Amino acid sequence: MVSHHASNIRGTYGYLDPEYISSRSFTKKSDVYSFGVLLFELITGRNPQQGLMEYVELAAINAEGKAGWEEIADSRLDGIFDVRELNDVAALAYKCVSRISRKRPTMRDVVGALTHAVKAGSSKKHHSKRSLPITVEGESADQKASDLQTSLSEHFRGESVDSLSDLPDV
Template identity: 50%
Template sequence: MKEESSGLIIGISIGVVIGVALAVVAFFCFRYHRKRSQIGNISSRRAATIPIRANGADSCTMMSDSSFGTESPRPSNQNGMSLWLGGLKKANVVSASGILEYCYKDLQKATYNFTTLIGQGAFGPVYKAQMSTGETVAVKVLATDSKQGEKEFQTEVMLLGRLHHRNLVNLVGYCAEKNQHMLIYVYMSRGSLASHLYNEKLELLNWELRVQVALDVSRGLEYLHDGAVPPVIHRDIKSSNILLDQSMRARVADFGLSREEMGLMEYVELAAMNTEGKVGWEEIVDPRLDGKFDVQELNEVASLAYKCVNRVPRRRPSMRDIVQVLSRILKSSHNKKHKKDSLNARADEVSINMDQLENRSPIPEHHRVESVDSTTDSVDV
């Protein structure tokens, strides 16, 4: 009996030891697998953002020379960009996003040997290009001595390759040949907002159109903040980076300084705003508007802008809030304009009717006599 009890105890003990050992092994396997998956996720996130640079070179795979036709290998100071572009191609980032690689010769021909200059920025010159396919595009050329431009080139290709919104300027392609790096965009025929605000030779933007531009820009930024994954902070919003299409609808451009969100307020620099004296907002309105704006709408827009520069971050409105307010203001403006046009149309109609009555020719005297005689005759009968 004792031998059976001893055997049972030994068997149970062995089973417990084996069970504990298996549990420990399973635990370490789970931790190992989890650690590897986390490393893989971190790597994939890095691949989806701006490439990591180490000692002046990007941590991507070298692209073969055949990617650039018969061009000779690049000098060592261009290897960083080649590595990075090669990594993009091997990861199918370019093809998946629909960004095309343009040939240098085609762009040279389309810009008449780069003589169709339409703008100049920190990144480099911008040219208008009429492609053989009939499409018109804007070509932004990286200044060869610009390190900042190289970073902007990388950032814009990475970001605009995956960001698509009607209020963002679309990147349609790039070129990296003959030691030149270019970005090809949809052509915005009306130029920048800055040119319309400060160039008196161009058509004046009325108040309603200015509110519409503000709404378009807000919608583009709302997409970057709330619609993009991960969110994107532009960091360089200004009138020269807002472009207008043929219909005067605004799009946000120049993403070279953008960053994927790490903490919104780390990238915002506040402008000091002097509120002493409490001067009416209409005192700082563009004098060229000549008072042709709704004071109530102006105060609402100014109040909204003032909230945006509040020194306490949590008190600033989100881009979604801004879109809602501007949409309401614009809708109210349209309703007022429609009502005013209706009243003017009725006033014109009344004026026309009065003119017709005044211009109606009087009945000749002999006609009136004949009319009376005929009436008398009929009564006699």
């Protein structure tokens, strides 16, 4: 809860779209905002309820939107990650958490960008010394990415994602 006057606000503090707090209306872009917060939580290893977005905003000043996000990478990774992939995902996450909902990408665009990042990382012939090959229970990252893309494509196939429908009525 934000305050005792906001008792009709539903959601987890830290993940809530700032526009939802003022309008009390969820949109597709509210979910995009929350997903962006989740991406930054994964990148940094920090809890959104403990100043994550303030930390991100400070890093954004140095990152200039596209590169330089590696300074906020979770220290438990010990520098073992692909810098370009981290910058791509963080730049995408930063677009997702834009304070103005119409500037956020659609979830379809987010899924496409993440799929592209996974494919680009998987198709590298030589891994940089800062990245590790990923396997999960005997399956390669390529297979997991393919399964995820197929599942998400099937989910979104019937759904029309039109960003104009997310704009508030004026």
